[in-house]
Amino acid sequence: MNPEQLSTTIVGVLSTLVDQGALTLADGVPAEVTVERPRQKGHGDYATNVALQLAKKAGMNPRALGELLAAKLQEADGIGGVEVAGPGFLNITVEAGAQGQLAADIVAAGAAYGSSNAFAGEKINLEFVSANPTGPLHLGGVRWAAVGDALGRIFEMTGAEVTREYYFNDHGAQIDRFARSLLASAKGEPAPEDGYGGLYIHEIAAAVVAERPDVMSLPEEDAQEVFRAGGVDMMFAEIKSSLHEFGVDFDVYFHEDELHKSGAVERAVARLRELGNIYEKEGALWLATEKYGDDKDRVVIKSDGRGAYLSGDLAYYLDKRERGFDRCFIMLGADHHGYVGRMMAMCAAFGDEPHVNLEILIGQMVNLLKNGEPLRMSKRAGTVVTIDDLVGAIGVDAARYALARYSTDSPIDIDLDLWARATNDNPVFTVQYAHARVSSLLRNAAEMGVVAESHPELLTHEKEGELLRALGELPRVVKAAAELREPHRIARYLEELAGTYHRFYDNCRVLPRGDEEVSDLHRARLMLVEATRTVLANGLGLLGVSAPERM
Template sequence: MTPAQLSTTIVDGLTALVEQGSLALPDGVPSEVTVERPRQKGHGDYATNVALQLAKKAGTNPRALGEMLAEQLRTADGIGAVDVAGPGFLNITVEAGAQGQVAAEIVAAGERYGASDAFRGERINLEFVSANPTGPIHIGGVRWAAVGDALGRIFTMTGAEVTREYYFNDHGSQIDRFSGSLLAAAKGDPTPEDGYGGQYIHDIARAILDQRPDVLGLGDEEAQEVFRAVGVDMMFEEIKKSLHDFGVDFDVFFHEDELHRSGAVDRAVARLRELGNVYEQDGAVWLATEKFGDDKDRVVIKSDGQGAYLSGDLAYYLDKRERGFDRCLIMLGADHHGYVGRMNAMCAAFGDQPGTNLEILIGQMVNLVRDGQPMRMSKRAGTVVTIDDLVEAIGVDAARYALARYSSDSNIDLDLDLWARATNDNPVFTVQYAHARVSSLLSNAADLGVEAASHPELLTHEKEGVLLRALAEFPRVVTAAAELRGPHRVARYLEELAGTYHRFYDSCRVLPMGDEETTDLHRARLLLVQATRTVLANGLGLLGVSAPERM
């Protein structure tokens, strides 16, 4: 019996009490009830505080409601015992057969175990990374690559239709500085004062010269345009390749420049004007964001007729909504924290709901440590540590897992020495090793001709029960990770599950020894092992990390 199934049983019990006239709930019976694993042994398999939550509405005290509900639940299928504790907590023990059935359900569901309809019918635009095409992706962008892609997988698992989108910043002064830096490198001149340095600039400049050996014979202005067009394309192709090699691919690459060339900015301003939220002052067009919670109104079109930076944001947001997305999630670095207020005000100015139609997630800093010292410089980029530096140091799996393992609103220090180790103090090794160990056992079972079978009533050992309850938690963990935008919840769950499995294996022999006869208990435990492999593989898949069969 999973927590979701137990929740349904409790709801059915409440419904029965209402229909019998024993309980009055003016707001109706809740559609679901929170069920948790108790922290202390001896408090049953699951606990709920539903009696405390509903007692006031029902006009009774929690303990009395708890006793009524407990009596009702004791007659339900799959319930072994129900105790009322303290002011009205219900501690529930599930029958071994009902609990053991979870293993068969997991194996039957396979790759779909953990899926739900929590976000069914929602179209979500997930914009992340969106690094400027002026250099390799730095470590902050790599964090969003890992977290964003994992979140996309989790949203999909919970029923959403997800579009991964990369906003290609190919409009503005940073592109001018990039192309000027390429031109200077090609001519052998020093890097411009506000330009970009690093070996990659010289590599791209050399590649452009190989393609266009005539370019330096052009005037500087015309030559810089060549370096802009060709160099941006080269840098962006390299960014896309690095992300692909990291296991991250996007559905849409949206060009900022297109917003300004297509008239999208004018359409956005016109829409806001119709809504009465733009005005003109000092020759400029302003968006009245202060009335929507921003600290001041913002210029949209400057007095010289050029679009301010916000103009592109307005057009881009409206474009996403017109493409039919219910939720627009944008992942930004810590240096964009001050940007949140104006973006939420912009959303409200369009008549939308901040936090629902537009949500901005801020990711904090990532610091890499090697040999006890901060790692700050890239051999190739010169100024920042890049995605390729991280992958070279610890590999794709460890990098993705390490970056997704922590809540994105916390700073993290990644010890590269630890994450490169094949030892149990390395979290990704711990989880992957558990999967490999499970796979090895299943391979040995196949060699012995032992087949798994469902005998849930035989899984009565304490460690079997703990493992079954842990496996049953996975769907709830996935849903919580989606609702709270926290892929790290999946990672931490997997680490706990790996430890739980090892303790089960150490206490419960799965395969027969020597000439020992194969029993139904062996077969039942083998099914439990199969269920464990399914959950470990599904969880690692949500993080974009491989589930190896050998290590």
């Protein structure tokens, strides 16, 4: 019995009490209740504060409601005991057989264990990374590559239909500066004052010249266009390749240029005009965002007829909604906080619900440390540290895990020396080693001819109970990670689970020694080990990190 199953049992008890007339709830019976592992030993296997939450709606004292629930819950299958503590907390002990059955249930569920229908029917668009194709992918974008892809996996595990989207900025001043920088390199001139530097600029410029030997004989404007088109294609191909090697691929690569060529901006303006949120002033078109919480109204079309930066945002958001997405996520760097208010106002101006139809997640800075000192420069990119620098130093698994392990609200320092070590102070090594250790034990069992069997009533050891309860937490952790948009919860859970497994292994012999006869307890414990491997592999998979069988 895991927390979700116990929650269902408690909901059933509440429904029975209401049907019997023993309880009245003003808002009806809740669909689910919160069940957690108690922090202190001796407080049962699980605890819930449902009596405190529902007391007011029931018109009862919390402890009296707790006593009523406890008496009825005690009769339910799989419940060993219920104690009412303090003002109305319920401490619940599960029967060994009911708890032990979880191991077999996890093995039977396999890769599906941890899934739920929390976001079933939701069509979600995740836009992340979306770095300009003017240089190699830097650390800020790499953080969102790890976190965004993990969040997509978590949403899928909770029933959503997810589209991963990369917004390809191939329009505007930054691309022009990139093209001028390439042209200057090909001429042997220094980069323009507002241009881009680094070895990669010289590499791409040389590649364009090799592909178009005639480029330097063209008029400067035509030559710059050749460098723009060829350079953007080469740089974006490199970014896509680096992301693919990092385990991140996108379903859609959306070109910003298309918004301006397809009439999407005009359609967005027309829609907003119909809604009464576009007006003209001083020869320009303005979006009335102040009334939706922005600090001021925003120009959409300038007086010279050119679209302001916001025009592309309007068109792109409407395009996503017209493609049928219920929720649109945009993942941005720490320097984009000021962008949130206007985007939420834009969402409201379209008649949508801010923070529901549109969510913006902000990721803080990433710093790399080498020998205790900040690492700030890339040999190739010149001014920033790139995805290839990070992967080259610690590998894909450690890089993805390190970037997803922390709340995106916090800046992080990644100590390259620590994350490269094969020791227990390296979090990803700790979790992967637990999986490898479990896999080794299962291989040994196969060689000995010991087969896992479900004998749940035999799993009564304290450390078996702790491991079972830890395994039972995965569905709740995945659901919380989805609801809170926090993939780091998966990583922290896995680290705790690894420690719980090692304590179980140190106290409970799984395989017989020497001539010892194989018993049902050995088989039952082997089932528990198989369940542990399933949960470790599923959790690592949600982070896009491999689950090695040997280390």
